[in-house]
Amino acid sequence: MTTIDDPRMVQRDAFTVVGLTTRATDEADLGAHWSDFERRHGAYTDRINSEEAFGVLFDFDAGTGSFTYLAGVEPSDETDTPASLEHVEIPGGTYAVFTARLDEIGTLMDRVYDEWFPSVAYERTDGPAFEYYGPDFDPTTAGETLDVFVPVSE
Numbered sequence: 283m284t285t286i287d288d289p290r291m292v293q294r295d296a297f298t299v300v301g302l303t304t305r306a307t308d309e310a311d312l313g314a315h316w317s318d319f320e321r322r323h324g325a326y327t328d329r330i331n332s333e334e335a336f337g338v339l340f341d342f343d344a345g346t347g348s349f350t351y352l353a354g355v356e357p358s359d360e361t362d363t364p365a366s367l368e369h370v371e372i373p374g375g376t377y378a379v380f381t382a383r384l385d386e387i388g389t390l391m392d393r394v395y396d397e398w399f400p401s402v403a404y405e406r407t408d409g410p411a412f413e414y415y416g417p418d419f420d421p422t423t424a425g426e427t428l429d430v431f432v433p434v435s436e
Contacts, residue, residue, distance in 0.1 A: 286393045289378040294431070296374035299336045299412070300367040301354020307347050309388035312337070316421075319353040322366070333417035338370050339391075340410035373409040377431040384426055387413065394432060404434040 302319045306312060316337075334355065341350040352370050357363050378398075382390040391411075399406060414429045 286380070286390070286398050289380045289398075289432075291434075292377050292379055292431075294372070294374055294377055297356055297372050299338050299352060299354045299370050299372060300357045300363045301336075301338075301352045301370075302366075303350055303352045303368050305348055306351050307349075309391070312351055312353070313421075315351065316353045335415040335419075337413035337415070338372070338410045339412065340370065370410060372412060373433070375407065375409070376434050376436075378404065378434045380430045380432070381427050382430055384421060384428060387428075387430060390430060394430075403436055405436075407433045407435045409433040 302315065302322070304312070304315045306315075336352075336354055336356065338352040338354065339349050340352075343349070352368060354367070354370070363369070378394075380390055380394060395406075411430065411432045414431060416428070419428055420426055
């Protein structure tokens, strides 16, 4: 697993994620939201890769610790998405990529902001952070890991 001290730095092109949003204060509360997304839109086939998913975190409120979370997929054609799904634009740019176990995402994000950013020359840039759930990800497997992308600049 990648430690807080050595994220990968990657360049990403801009892309769109469509899905369901909810307001949350804790990553641990999002399992039911993912189940709702799968139940309501699991058959949504207009996606670039049917085995990938994204959890997008945005609209952070430092005072309450709350954020908006979108459970979704990358559409192949945004014009044909169901009206019940929302769109979030992910800007292109540099991202610090941290790997974490599913049950450690909240702790990881706290450490990124409390420990990693103060100790490096990078700054958090505007735009959402996002979780990437690849084709091999299985949420029922203990210890399963995923990548968390945080937008940065030097």
